[in-house]
Amino acid sequence: MYDMHIVGGGPAGCFAGISAVQQGKKVLLSEEHKRIGEPEACSGLVSKSGLEALSSYVDYRKAKINEIKSAKIVCGKEEIIVRPKKESAVVICRKEFDRMAAERFVEEGGKLELGKKVTRKFQARTVVGADGPASAIAEHFGFPRIEKYVATLQGEFSYRCQDKHQTELYFSSEHFPGFFGWIIPINEEEAKIGLGVRLPLHPLIYYKRFLSRLGIKEAKFSVSAVIPIQMRRQTAIERGGYRVALVGDAAGQVKATTGGGIFFGASCGILAGKYAQQPAKYESEWKKSYWLDLALHQQARAILDIWGGQPPSLLVRAAKMALFDELIEQEGKMDRWSQMVSPQLPLAYGKIVLCRLFGVKT
Numbered sequence: 307m308y309d310m311h312i313v314g315g316g317p318a319g320c321f322a323g324i325s326a327v328q329q330g331k332k333v334l335l336s337e338e339h340k341r342i343g344e345p346e347a348c349s350g351l352v353s354k355s356g357l358e359a360l361s362s363y364v365d366y367r368k369a370k371i372n373e374i375k376s377a378k379i380v381c382g383k384e385e386i387i388v389r390p391k392k393e394s395a396v397v398i399c400r401k402e403f404d405r406m407a408a409e410r411f412v413e414e415g416g417k418l419e420l421g422k423k424v425t426r427k428f429q430a431r432t433v434v435g436a437d438g439p440a441s442a443i444a445e446h447f448g449f450p451r452i453e454k455y456v457a458t459l460q461g462e463f464s465y466r467c468q469d470k471h472q473t474e475l476y477f478s479s480e481h482f483p484g485f486f487g488w489i490i491p492i493n494e495e496e497a498k499i500g501l502g503v504r505l506p507l508h509p510l511i512y513y514k515r516f517l518s519r520l521g522i523k524e525a526k527f528s529v530s531a532v533i534p535i536q537m538r539r540q541t542a543i544e545r546g547g548y549r550v551a552l553v554g555d556a557a558g559q560v561k562a563t564t565g566g567g568i569f570f571g572a573s574c575g576i577l578a579g580k581y582a583q584q585p586a587k588y589e590s591e592w593k594k595s596y597w598l599d600l601a602l603h604q605q606a607r608a609i610l611d612i613w614g615g616q617p618p619s620l621l622v623r624a625a626k627m628a629l630f631d632e633l634i635e636q637e638g639k640m641d642r643w644s645q646m647v648s649p650q651l652p653l654a655y656g657k658i659v660l661c662r663l664f665g666v667k668t
């Protein structure tokens with residue numbers, strides 16, 4: 307018998323495993339696929355600050371494919387280019403990142419079991435459900451349901467981006483209802499191109515149209531997956547003699563704005579590894595650390611939802627006139643929005659406005 311049985315070998319499960327073994331626990335991690343990280347269902351775009359925060363567990367530099375320094379955001383006919391001064395992002399090979407995390411788990415002394423789908427027969431009294439967006443563990447233990455999901459399609463294409471360090475994000479209630487489309491350069495010649503639409507819509511028709519507008523004829527895709535864009539109301543429970551904690555996509559620990567879940571899933575995984583044996587403690591610890599960030603992303607998504615995912619042109623223009631794009635460049639964070647809400651923010655904004663008024667470069 308083990309102290310903890312983790313179900314799912316994605317970032318949330320592997321980081322939970324490493325952290326639990328480091329606490330001296332005897333841990334079994336079961337993954338239904340024969341290889342960790344496969345099939346890859348991700349774009350692999352993560353904030354550098356987030357990856358740095360996780361780097362004592364996994365050295366992301368070994369999985370790095372490209373660095374992203376700016377974003378072109380297209381909302382209908384309006385376009386904004388944001389070049390953050392303090393924050394950049396890295397495109398990682400997810401397969402490699404997950405593989406390194408699983409390797410570290412085993413090196414630390416964890417037991418990895420591949421090709422094993424687990425839905426009920428658990429090998430420990432503490433179970434960590436890290437089994438992704440359609441969590442069977444959540445279902446089995448009767449957790450409250452997540453109501454909002456996005457359906458995505460993504461493929462890798464020969465595609466020449468204007469700038470290999472610039473990602474492109476497209477918001478349109480007509481073409482990407484309830485979410486957005488993306489082009490993430492891999493290098494000068496290739497890019498990951500994908501989109502999401504709000505379930506129950508089907509993404510294929512939108513995907514074909516998006517690719518055709520980009521001049522790509524063959525609508526091939528290598529990723530077809532869903533992303534939860536709502537936190538689960540409860541993520542830990544004691545039931546039927548088991549202590550159960552959900553983590554990562556299974557818990558809805560995903561940014562509702564972009565669907566990014568690697569940083570939050572892995573970070574909450576570390577907490578699950580420490581506290582899953584005390585479910586209430588796990589729930590309060592991850593909420594203390596990350597709930598506000600995720601709630602702010604959820605709030606922003608709720609605002610975008612008012613217009614089907616596309617802010618009105620007038621609002622985008624007003625935001626540009628009010629120099630909010632410059633504020634994002636100066637103070638913007640990809641993940642931890644709660645850290646932007648500080649007394650420094652109005653000061654930084656005041657400085658930008660004054661510099662513009664007096665023609666001083668910021």
Ligand SMILES: Cc1cc2nc3c(=O)[nH]c(=O)nc-3n(C[C@H](O)[C@H](O)[C@H](O)COP(=O)(O)OP(=O)(O)OC[C@H]3O[C@@H](n4cnc5c(N)ncnc54)[C@H](O)[C@@H]3O)c2cc1C
Nearest residue numbers: 314316317318338349350351423424438554555566567568
């Ligand atoms: C198209 C797309 C693009 C994305 N792009 C980004 C991005 O650029 N940046 C970002 O941060 N996030 C991105 N995400 C989100 C990110 O992929 C997820 O948030 C992240 O993978 C969540 O990690 P996880 O460990 O919780 O779940 P997963 O990575 O889904 O891992 C769950 C694992 O559990 C296994 N499993 C499931 N059920 C069982 C079972 N019963 N028994 C055993 N094993 C089981 C699965 O095989 C899987 O390996 C994207 C998602 C999609 C779909």
